[in-house]
Amino acid sequence: MIEAIRSAHDVMLERDPSVVALGQDIGYFGGVFRCTDGLQEKYGEHRVIDAPIAEGGIIGVAIGLGVNGLRPVAEIQFADYIYPGFDQIVSELSRLRYRSAGEFFSPVVIRTPCGGGIRGGQTHSQSPEGIFTHISGVKTVMVSNPYDAKGLLISAIESNDPIIFFEPKRIYNGPFDGDPDKPAVSWASHPRGEVPEGYYTVPLDKAEIVQSGEDLTIITYGTIVHVAQAAAKAAGVSAEIIDVRTLMPLDIETLRESVNKTGRCMVAHEATRFCGYGAELVATVQKECFWHLEAPISRVTGWDTPYPHAFEWEYFPVQRRLVDGIRKLMEVA
């Protein structure tokens, strides 16, 4: 997925001279996760910019670059470190267009690695997407595979709306099925692991049906897409699994059709539960599919605590927790 993200930058830096990237360690070094490797050498220090360690500065400056007609792609090294820039996102980036009646806007993309499963403890594991989906005026994306990552990032860079683009770091180098005891696998054998060269886009308002099924619908995104697939198999059910991809705006149509068909729905994410993004999904499905539901909608999420270092796999919604959730949901007569 790292190569896919690098390639999306490369394609857009090449196609559009107004695209610039900035962030900590992204230039000469190519990023701590290497998502911008070689790009400064190729496009120069004025287009791939090493930034001071000031997230509020990076985001504020990106807004200014955007107001001046550039298309900034800002990297925040870890989602856990985005908060010094929060005021710039909530009060400025998201509302420039609205408050100026459309005269000003800034098409900033903020990319940031999120999520756990790498023993990063409470400051390198957070999934804060729900904080951002709650803001009116920014779009929020979380990717789950290399093909989408590249196509969605290109769409995001081309979009005239600000976008928070989450990249689950646990799946940078390969899918993760939620069983920490198994050896890591690479993207090579995954159907969406292969990334075409050159330009293509994935739409910013369409969920993806990862697999179709009859017994229940699992709505999820990010790393848990892979965990859900493995869990459905382990539970021996025919699950329809939906990767939301763009959390805001939400593709309600795809959710409605699926749950109306299966009659059962489970929502799963890594983030904490209380007021998490899953709550929005549950409310939406409840309203859209109420008369087709055969069981209460269930949620499997991280617990409502900070992300602990020692209890990584007790905290993370691992495969077995999803299997439990599926079984309970299927037991409801």
Add this chain to the structure above:
Amino acid sequence: MSKQPYLHIPRPTARPGEAPDFSYLNLSPAGAVERPPIDARAGEIEYLALGLVRVLDDDHVAQGPWDPNLDKDTLVRALRLMVLTRAYDDRMQRMQRQGKITFYMQALGEEAVSIGQGLAFEDGDMMFPAYRNQGLYIMRDTGLVEMMCQCLSNSRDMCKGRQMPIFYQNAKKNLFTISGNLATQYPHAVGWAMGAAIKGEPNIAASWVGDGSTAEADFHYALTFAAVYNAPVILNVTNNQWAISTFQGFAGGDRRPFAARGLGLGMPGIRVDGNDLLAVYAATRWAADRARNQGGPTLIELVTYRGGAHSTSDDPSRYRPKDEWSSFPLGDPVDRLKQHLVKLGHWSEEEQTSLEEEMKATVSEAWKEAVSYGTLTEPPFLDVSLMFEDVFAEMPDHLARQREKLLRMRGERS
């Protein structure tokens, strides 16, 4: 108008494969910088922020007005603590490589910062350290075993498994809990110091950040509040030249020293040779005495070099010359203090060798004990229900229910 881009892009003086070049450092000779009285007016001592306070000269002799005249016992204690810090780091770095701990960060080359400064404070002074200040935890007797248990997230972990390795704390010894979020501790120190002043108490606070972290807004908030309220606080910048892959120029260090950041606010700054334990001690003591006597805050920049990788996740050979550290003109703090002691006739190479062996053995001993309390993968483990504690003073119902659910699911499986 030219159509060429024309931003200034900071560049380090040398990249991999090039010859190290520290000509940018602007060094003063040992003993050259004047030492003002502690009640000097900020406007009259701006030179302290621009020069470089040094005591030890190239022949390892103490020079000039900043010589703190420490006695032999104190000097030997400082050396022992620095050697211990280095031995601890070395062991923990290797244990990370062997997969015993998940992560580690060394203070290699910067040991005089924590040890030299730590010696200048009173026990009641409150420390708000950064992640490379393990020396402060060591010198305030946190205990190597306790520190190792934190890194191991084992059954004795002071953080109860909640933090990654190296994020220590020690409330009893006035050492704050370390944060992974850079520079956040800086305003905390100022607030603590303001609290001491509000309560009329004599203790002062101190905090540390790296050169790169001075770009964060929290750094600037802290300076503003400290200067506005004349808070009894010492704010320190450990300028080890690098912030992961970006050199200190990306925080503006190649324009004016970090020590000068407070001058616009009327806050004195001292730029000091961070590898010269005597100078580090003397500058910190000066600032502490000033703060304790209601003279207000001081910003101290400690010029040093990050001898190792940023962390165990980093590979510095990608962005800086391999031999940069060995060319660093301020040398190695451990070696310099040792040489000074030898010069004074207090120490010998044999004593140094046996000290290093002694510290290595001390660390080995501690490691053996620490792992007997478990590792991340070997029992005894922490009780998993601890995950839900300390989110709040008292556990709300929803967390109690989540805890029950987790325990039930684990019970069903075993």
